[in-house]
Amino acid sequence: TGCFVCHSISVYGVRSPAQIGPDLSTAVEDVQARFGVTIDDFLRAPTGTMSVVLSRQIILSPEEKQIAVQKLREAFAEHQRQRALQAPTPSH
Numbered sequence: 001t002g003c004f005v006c007h008s009i010s011v012y013g014v015r016s017p018a019q020i021g022p023d024l025s026t027a028v029e030d031v032q033a034r035f036g037v038t039i040d041d042f043l044r045a046p047t048g049t050m051s052v053v054l055s056r057q058i059i060l061s062p063e064e065k066q067i068a069v070q071k072l073r074e075a076f077a078e079h080q081r082q083r084a085l086q087a088p089t090p091s092h
Helices: 026-033 039-044 048-057 061-086
Strands: none
Touching: 026 039, 026 061, 048 061
């Protein structure tokens, strides 16, 4: 839908040409930390810049929003998996 224009998704090797917005690989965690709502609630009722983008530039149906949430959760799970692989193992 064009999200990659502003947002990278590093876990999938997607690099935004503009790099204006945060990496969507961590959106599930980032939205909760910054806005105090779940990614589901944020996409249902976005605030700030995303309110404008999702009402004027990228219009998503309720079904497309559900798919976006699913994809964002999958990207975050992959982010967590990659982070776990990079974590140093405790020495015994």
